Amino acid sequence: MxxxxxxxxxxxxxxxxxxxxxxxxxxxxxxxxxxxxxxxxxxxxxxxxxxxxxxxxxxxxxxxxxxxxxxxxxxxxxxxxxxxxxxxxxxxxxxxxxxxxxxxxxxxxxxxxxxxxxxxxxxxxxxxxxxxxxxxxxxxxxxxxxxxxxxxxxxxxxxxxxxxxxxxxxxxxxxxxxxxxxxxxxxxxxxxxxxxxxxxxxxxxxxxxxxDHYNALGGYLAGIMTDERNSKDIRLYDLSKLFLGKFRQMVEGxxxxxxxxxxxxxxxxxxxxxxxxxxxxxxxxxxxxxxxxxxxxxxxxxxxxxxxxxxxxxxxxxxxxxxxxxxxxxxxxxxxxxxSPAMAYDGTLPIEKRDDGQYEFEFHDVSFAYPDCGTQVLSHVSLKFNIGEKMALVGQNGAGKTTLIKLLCRLYEPTEGTITLNGIDIWKYNYEEYTRAFSVVFQDFAMFSLPVGENIAASSKVDEERAWEVLEEVELAERVRKMKDSLKTQLYNNNGAGVDVSGGEAQRLAIARALYKDAPFVILDEPTAALDPIAEAQIYENFNEMVRNKTAIYISHRMSSCKFCDRIVVLDAGNIAEMGTHDTLLAENGIYARLYQTQAQYYA
Incomplete structure (x- = not known):
């Protein structure tokens, strides 16, 4: 009772x-x-x-x-x-x-x-x-x-x-x-x-x-059966028999x-x-x-x-x-x-407003392990991001590249060590203020079933002149102009009638959103994975001009995209294994050189 x-x-x-x-x-x-x-x-x-x-x-x-x-x-x-x-x-x-x-x-x-x-x-x-x-x-x-x-x-x-x-x-x-x-x-x-x-x-x-399992299965099956994006695979691989079998299994459950x-x-x-x-x-x-x-x-x-x-x-x-x-x-x-508590600690310091982009971030002996498993993803990493520098993070899958970025953006909290902005621990800054310093495009970025302009501006208030400017920079302006309602055209069909865009177009829109924000620190985490090598090269060649004197980090599995960077940092098993320019790292004949040469032979 x-x-x-x-x-x-x-x-x-x-x-x-x-x-x-x-x-x-x-x-x-x-x-x-x-x-x-x-x-x-x-x-x-x-x-x-x-x-x-x-x-x-x-x-x-x-x-x-x-x-x-x-x-x-x-x-x-x-x-x-x-x-x-x-x-x-x-x-x-x-x-x-x-x-x-x-x-x-x-x-x-x-x-x-x-x-x-x-x-x-x-x-x-x-x-x-x-x-x-x-x-x-x-x-x-x-x-x-x-x-x-x-x-x-x-x-x-x-x-x-x-x-x-x-x-x-x-x-x-x-x-x-x-x-x-x-x-x-x-x-x-x-x-x-x-x-x-x-x-x-x-x-x-x-x-x-x-x-629970059958409830989840029922919801999943109901979703994939009515999603047109699955229709090609279902027909070409005759998946209807598999899904109907799963449906019967669910009904029995x-x-x-x-x-x-x-x-x-x-x-x-x-x-x-x-x-x-x-x-x-x-x-x-x-x-x-x-x-x-x-x-x-x-x-x-x-x-x-x-x-x-x-x-x-x-x-x-x-x-x-x-x-x-x-x-x-x-x-x-x-x-x-x-x-549940919102954050372990949310600081109170505002970010200093600077027109010169002088925001210097630095990792001080930072380690990180997921709480549930205890396996270290990063181990005693010390790294300084020089103001205005274009840096590439490379390494094999699981090396810790994306985790490092999430730590920098305060999505994760270090297990050990500290990260500073202009010499102050980043956890002392107000979180909302802090995130304004970054324009990020993750590999698994999200575009929403909202108008194109709102997707780019991340707001219902769209500076259309600025939106067209960044669309021109990512070479997508012509495609948007041809859409029914231009910037007001809704993407996808989740929220009413909209238009579908290709994976490459979606990635260009994500990059346009990062440029629109105009933050002093730009991060691209595999943002061009859906683009062909030529289109990717064009993006990277132009991006140096797009970001101008901002600090930028690029993560890419295509080593050729790192050539234009001021510095390349090679991560291996959560540690910084190598650091230098494209030419110096090739001369060292280490991990970077092996990765570069392995890829180069496929494009020879």
């Missing part, structure tokens, strides 16, 4: 951050909705008794009181229900916004962890099939309703039973003992309902968790829901059986009191209605708690994600 209460409070607290009045609306609506049947029972008994006694004036007053109170309660209830629907949708959107905000500010090293990604994927998949935030909001509202219903039941039981017991004491059935026994029985019923509900919720979550249905039926049957037993005991007590002449006709109706409503609200309360517990297990992932 304590765990349920804690989960309930945590969820209400989470959704209240977006909408402060959600708990108040739930409580008010729940109270009013719970009041309606008990008002009907009470006034119906009064009306019947008044009619039997011939007091028609009192009867009319009771009818009027019933209609008025029912109208007010129903009016408030309907208002709260509609408000809950709106709040549920709003809370869902607000939490999605909070998750997006957290994803943007969360330390990249933590965000890319498989554990984090798996938890979010599991929560989204399960929520999609079994109820999202708005459904949980409605469940909470129903819990409020049933809670107040049970409170009403207790009050009516006590008032009714104590009143009639005080008038006459003949047998056990009309004594205080029977009343206390019935109250104790209903207390046990509530506890057993919650206990069985807890077991059922745990088993349901266990089933869903066991079916869903047989777990049949097992879950059996378990659900078993436990809900036990809960309903216990509740009906309690109802039978209550009706027996009511019958004995009636036989002893202690209950008039109106109170028989009231008593029977209260018993029926009590059984229903206990059953429904247990059902809603089961639903809440089940959803809380995976929806809590969202709250944990939102509450």
């Amino acid at each position: 304590k765990k349920i209460w804690q989960e309930f409070k945590s969820f209400i607290k989470m959704i209240s951050k977006g909408k402060k009045d959600v708990a108040v609306v739930m409580a008010a609506g729940g109270f009013m909705k719970a009041s309606i049947p008990f008002l009907v029972f009470y006034f119906s008994a009064q009306i019947l008794n008044n009619a039997i006694e011939g007091d028609y004036e009192a009867c009319v007053k009771s009818v009027a009181a019933l209609l008025l109170s029912q109208f007010v309660c129903e009016l408030v209830n309907r208002f709260c229900q509609k408000r809950i629907e709106v709040l549920g949708e709003s809370c869902q959107q607000i939490i999605r916004q909070q998750m997006a905000d957290k994803a943007f500010e969360l330390q990249y090293e933590k965000f890319e962890k498989q554990e984090t990604l798996d938890s979010l994927r599991r929560a989204k998949l399960t929520a999609g099939g079994n109820g999202d935030i708005k459904d949980q909001v409605d469940t909470c509202y129903q819990i409020f309703v049933q809670f107040f219903s049970m409170c009403y039941s207790v009050v009516f039981f006590l008032l009714l039973l104590l009143k009639i017991d005080a008038e006459q004491k003949k047998t056990f059935f009309v004594s205080y003992g029977s009343t206390l026994l019935l109250i104790g029985l209903y207390a046990v019923v509530v506890i057993v309902n919650l206990y069985l509900g807890k077991i059922l919720s745990a088993k349901q979550y266990e089933f869903i968790h066991a079916n 869903y047989s777990i829901y049949l097992q879950m249905g059996k378990v659900n039926g078993k436990y809900r049957g036990m809960i309903e059986g216990i509740n009906q037993f309690a109802a039978g005991a209550a009706y027996l007590l009511a019958g004995m009191k009636a036989l002893n002449g202690m209950i008039d006709i109106g109170n028989v109706i009231l008593y029977a209605g209260v018993i029926s409503q009590t059984v229903n609200c206990i059953t429904e309360f247990g059902s809603q708690v089961i639903s809440f517990q089940f959803c809380a297990e995976y929806l809590s992932v969202f709250d944990k994600f939102i509450q």
Whole structure:
């Protein structure tokens, strides 16, 4: 019970951050909705008794009181229900916004962890099939309703039973003992309902968790079947048979829901059986009191209605708690994600605004190992990036080139050593300020299903003159001019009708975005992998002119692209193995020379 209460409070607290009045609306609506049947029972008994006694004036007053109170309660209830629907949708959107905000500010090293990604994927998949935030909001509202219903039941039981017991004491059935026994029985019923509900919720979550693979497979298959980019491979390699086989495998995996249905039926049957037993005991007590002449006709109706409503609200309360517990297990992932610390440390120093581009970065004995595996990717690297220098980072796959760049951009935090900007530890700078110093094009860059201009400007405010300028520099201006809406043409079809661009065109757009930002430090991490050697050579030849006197780092597996660089740094197994110009490194006949000569023979 304590765990349920804690989960309930945590969820209400989470959704209240977006909408402060959600708990108040739930409580008010729940109270009013719970009041309606008990008002009907009470006034119906009064009306019947008044009619039997011939007091028609009192009867009319009771009818009027019933209609008025029912109208007010129903009016408030309907208002709260509609408000809950709106709040549920709003809370869902607000939490999605909070998750997006957290994803943007969360330390990249933590965000890319498989554990984090798996938890979010599991929560989204399960929520999609079994109820999202708005459904949980409605469940909470129903819990409020049933809670107040049970409170009403207790009050009516006590008032009714104590009143009639005080008038006459003949047998056990009309004594205080029977009343206390019935109250104790209903207390046990509530506890057993919650206990069985807890077991059922745990088993349901266990089933869903066991079916994670098939849920993920279903989502993946549904995506690839309708993605036109996969259609060529599916047809040419006859992959339809493979995917249909996977689909059948997925459907077979869903047989777990049949097992879950059996378990659900078993436990809900036990809960309903216990509740009906309690109802039978209550009706027996009511019958004995009636036989002893202690209950008039109106109170028989009231008593029977209260018993029926009590059984229903206990059953429904247990059902809603089961639903809440089940959803809380995976929806809590969202709250944990939102509450997770943004960064290990975010400094406060602003970046000095300089028109001369005098930003000097330096690695001081830097090592890095991924926390989960402990394997060192970089080991005691000391490297200075001279102002205005064009540097190439080369090495085989896994040498640590991209990791070094991520450390420089503060996507990772060094395991050992420090990185400085103009002599100050980069972690002392405000992160948002710090990232303005870099224009980066990673090998796995992202272009979005947004207008071309917004992709280049990384903003809804586009300086069109500047955008055309950088498009000219990457030789893509003519292609964009031919598009339907020029700079306002949307890329791809994920967000409505758009245009597809080739891999090479996308890379040119990514480079245009880096140039548009006009940061003092430019980094190209395999940005021309989708281009042919001639196009790549043209990009690199022109890029020296594009970046002008900025500091620039190039990462490329094509050694010929490094010739124009002032300095070439060769990484091997996380260490700086060689450093020099193209000519000096060839003369040394080391790693760089071997890589260059190996590639050169294919272009001879």
